[in-house]
Amino acid sequence: MTTSAATSLAGCLYIVATPIGNAADLTYRAHTILQQVDYILAEDTRHSRPLLKAYNIQTPVQSLHEHNEAQKSTEIIAHLLKGCHYALISDAGTPLISDPGFHLVKSAREAGIAVVPIPGACAIIAALCASGLPCDTFLFTGFLPAKPLARHNKLKSLEKTQTTVLYESTHRIHACIEDIRQIYGEHYQFVLAKELTKKFEHFKHGTADDLLTWLNHSSSAAKGEFVLILPAQAAKPTPSTSQALLAVLLAELPLKQAVKIASLYTKEPKNQLYELALKLK
Incomplete structure (x- = not known):
């Protein structure tokens, strides 16, 4: 079910990015959302409270972490469908990026609930x-x-x-x-x-x-x-078809004969193959 199918009575789940170290990196929009929602879902309530206190955000905070997410998501979805608004935050940065929240977001999408990203800090x-x-x-x-x-x-x-x-x-x-x-x-x-x-x-x-x-x-x-x-590593050069073929032929045949057969097979000029064969000898 798409977000557009969400009932007008349903609430909204906001995915709110929080600072990764510098408290001043909380965006104005994130601040507004965290003040306006009915509940904040935090990975660790003890970790998040100092940030919320610094911004005078008094919204009730509930815990949502990897150990209770599957069980608690059902309850949260039920409240969202009744019109409650939630904001999901992690200990730092953008939720779901190496943090809990996938199960809840997937369930919300499947229930037709609007899921809205509030972008910000990301390590x-x-x-x-x-x-x-x-x-x-x-x-x-x-x-x-x-x-x-x-x-x-x-x-x-x-x-x-x-x-x-x-x-x-x-x-x-x-x-x-x-x-x-x-x-x-x-x-x-x-x-x-x-x-x-x-x-x-x-x-x-x-x-x-x-x-x-x-x-x-x-x-x-x-x-x-x-x-x-x-960083990416440069690809290791692989032997060309001509080089590989010449290597096999030179092991069994004289140089000129090996070059002639290689030229017939690869359609490459004999002079080029001859120079390559000399390097392989």
Whole structure:
């Protein structure tokens, strides 16, 4: 069912982005919505209350997190259908981006309830746009698995033809960077963004060894929230059809005969194939 099918009596579910570190980044529209709705759904009410208090937002707050979302969504949908308005927020940034909310939004859409995004801060976009890496096409993969083998395999499976953005925690940042060095090589350079929009915001560009040295420089460097931005890798050159064919023929035939057969098969000039054959001999 589409949003247009929603009954005029139904309420609205607002997906409200909140600051990722700097409280001044709450938008005017987000502030207005949070004051006007009937209820605010917060990932962690204790975490969100200081922000709401700073903006004198006194709307009742309910908790909605990964452990109660499936069960609580049914109750919230029922209230929305009766005309209640809800605003969903996460601990920081845009809800649903590596945060709870998918089940509720999907259920609301299926019930014909209007779901309205209130855009704002998002760590992925903040890190990407200031990274100095191409951002016309990118892949966001969220948090990597906690277990070492699963994390290593996930990094290894990532497509390397576009910029990749991922999150990592304080506890695993060193191990993650070590994995990147093993998989991508010691000369591969990427970007680490830390404490975005906060007092100790940092962007660090370099090899895995460079970044590990920087993280180990002080106890505070390895603390905080991390975003890693990995550039695309140049595709490894693959042997041409002519080169592959010549390599096989040269193993069994004299050079001139190999070139003649390769030219008949590929329709390429003999002189070009001859030069290539000399390099392969």
